[in-house]
Amino acid sequence: MTGAAHDFGFDHVPETDQSFENALAKARAGERLTVDDGVELITTGTDREGIDAARKELVLEAADRRRAEMVGDDVTFVANLNNNVTTACNTGCLFCNFKNTAHLFESDSDADHGGFTKTPAESRDIVADAVEMGVYEVTSVSGLHPALVLDEEHREILEAHDNPAAEVNYKPPEAYDTDPASYAEQLSAMSADGAHVHSMTPEEAHHAKRGTDWSYEEVYRRLADAGLASAPGTAAEILVPEVREVICPGKIGTDEWVAGMEGAMEAGLDVTATIMYGHVETEKHRVLHLDVIRDLQDRYGGITEFVPLSFIHQNTPLYDRGLVTGGASDDEDELMVAVARLYLDNVDHIQSSWVKFGNAKALKLLNCGADDLMGSILSEEITKRVGGGFGEFRSFDDYVDMITAIGRRPVERSTDYRTRRPIDIDDGPHGPTLGPRADGTPLLDGRRGPATADD
Ligand SMILES: C[S@@+](CC[C@H](N)C(=O)[O-])C[C@H]1O[C@@H](n2cnc3c(N)ncnc32)[C@H](O)[C@@H]1O
Numbered sequence: 001m002t003g004a005a006h007d008f009g010f011d012h013v014p015e016t017d018q019s020f021e022n023a024l025a026k027a028r029a030g031e032r033l034t035v036d037d038g039v040e041l042i043t044t045g046t047d048r049e050g051i052d053a054a055r056k057e058l059v060l061e062a063a064d065r066r067r068a069e070m071v072g073d074d075v076t077f078v079a080n081l082n083n084n085v086t087t088a089c090n091t092g093c094l095f096c097n098f099k100n101t102a103h104l105f106e107s108d109s110d111a112d113h114g115g116f117t118k119t120p121a122e123s124r125d126i127v128a129d130a131v132e133m134g135v136y137e138v139t140s141v142s143g144l145h146p147a148l149v150l151d152e153e154h155r156e157i158l159e160a161h162d163n164p165a166a167e168v169n170y171k172p173p174e175a176y177d178t179d180p181a182s183y184a185e186q187l188s189a190m191s192a193d194g195a196h197v198h199s200m201t202p203e204e205a206h207h208a209k210r211g212t213d214w215s216y217e218e219v220y221r222r223l224a225d226a227g228l229a230s231a232p233g234t235a236a237e238i239l240v241p242e243v244r245e246v247i248c249p250g251k252i253g254t255d256e257w258v259a260g261m262e263g264a265m266e267a268g269l270d271v272t273a274t275i276m277y278g279h280v281e282t283e284k285h286r287v288l289h290l291d292v293i294r295d296l297q298d299r300y301g302g303i304t305e306f307v308p309l310s311f312i313h314q315n316t317p318l319y320d321r322g323l324v325t326g327g328a329s330d331d332e333d334e335l336m337v338a339v340a341r342l343y344l345d346n347v348d349h350i351q352s353s354w355v356k357f358g359n360a361k362a363l364k365l366l367n368c369g370a371d372d373l374m375g376s377i378l379s380e381e382i383t384k385r386v387g388g389g390f391g392e393f394r395s396f397d398d399y400v401d402m403i404t405a406i407g408r409r410p411v412e413r414s415t416d417y418r419t420r421r422p423i424d425i426d427d428g429p430h431g432p433t434l435g436p437r438a439d440g441t442p443l444l445d446g447r448r449g450p451a452t453a454d455d
Pocket residue numbers: 089095096097098141142143144201202203204234235236237274275276309310311312313316382386
């Protein structure tokens with residue numbers, strides 16, 4: 001926990017009855033790891049202060065070998081676009097600078113908040129342009145706007161409350177400059193041109209069922225009927241209550257996050273899973289988090305990939321209030337990816353996120369256990385707004401250059417990884433072929449991605 005500026009008095013500290021050597025031997029033999037094993041590997045031994053460089057190399061090597069055994073040497077990526085609907089959110093997570101307080105979006109506020117809300121028509125136009133360019137997937141994650149509801153039936157239920165703003169975090173669309181309409185209308189707009197819509201984190205699904213007794217399965221079924229194809233497992237952060245109390249006291253708890261993911265899988269959707277690490281948590285919390293994910297996957301099996309999201313600290317309340325002094329170190333990033341690969345023996349794909357790591361480190365992580373290099377993205381907002389400086393898109397030629405530079409084979413994939421196309425590296429320039437309108441034409445030729453709508 002290099003970033004933590006305080007002793008938070010956590011109950012979970014990295015102490016074990018295991019030795020580093022035994023944990024490494026189990027990892028190399030492909031045995032299922034315990035939490036203590038994971039802690040020994042991610043700390044390079046609790047018997048030593050700090051990270052031991054030689055031991056770290058042994059852990060990375062074991063993870064790289066496991067990656068090769070599980071999924072081979074291909075490096076995958078997807079042609080995708082981020083289309084986030086709104087930045088309005090009152091949840092107040094202390095690591096997030098994506099959101100803006102929702103009352104700033106009200107018609108009677110003249111504050112310049114710098115955020116946005118899109119109407120379904122605007123979302124549709126943005127996605128249609130991207131699909132025309134060859135994009136396969138649209139990833140959409142949004143603030144919990146008080147006017148956003150699941151569908152019209154949900155709106156009626158919320159409006160029937162005596163004081164919906166106080167009781168169920170609901171305000172009518174008329175109160176705002178821009179009406180985001182319902183999740184169902186947004187999903188229907190984003191899927192209209194044939195894109196795979198990857199959206200609705202468990203936190204958003206919780207917002208989409210507030211004030212009702214609907215199950216997560218029911219909610220995700222309705223969302224799937226409206227056009228949702230798979231769900232991102234963000235909002236996970238660190239799935240240990242004592243950490244959530246510090247960094248996101250307004251968010252759903254660990255059990256609720258798990259229930260949301262179960263509901264999505266019960267509704268037949270694929271999901272991803274994430275961890276956001278490198279802030280106040282200890283190495284023990286990181287491994288406890290992996291244990292929650294492995295257990296969920298044992299029971300449901302619908303997690304297609306695990307995405308380690310390294311905390312970007314600039315412009316966040318955690319940093320501004322002096323609770324952290326920075327994010328994870330390079331060693332911590334490498335060990336997070338490696339131990340995720342070794343611990344999650346039931347999740348095939350580990351993603352290296354260039355948005356969070358930049359190109360050089362993202363490539364290095366492909367030799368530490370990761371096998372997927374995310375997506376073209378075209379317009380990235382969450383990391384950019386928080387101060388991350390690694391840009392907003394990667395073209396297919398960028399992907400081919402980067403992946404061949406480390407001696408691996410670039411493969412375009414579908415969101416669910418079930419369709420793959422190895423890229424013929426001699427046949428450039430390269431473009432997507434799996435999207436509904438993709439014909440191999442390059443996604444971008446040095447120009448910026450499609451425009452985004454702003455309030
Ligand atoms: C911004 S939220 C949007 C979706 C929805 N409001 C939710 O919380 O699920 C999506 C994810 O972005 C990630 N994120 C936000 N701020 C971040 C930061 N400073 N560094 C790294 N990841 C961050 C978190 O993991 C969060 O769950």
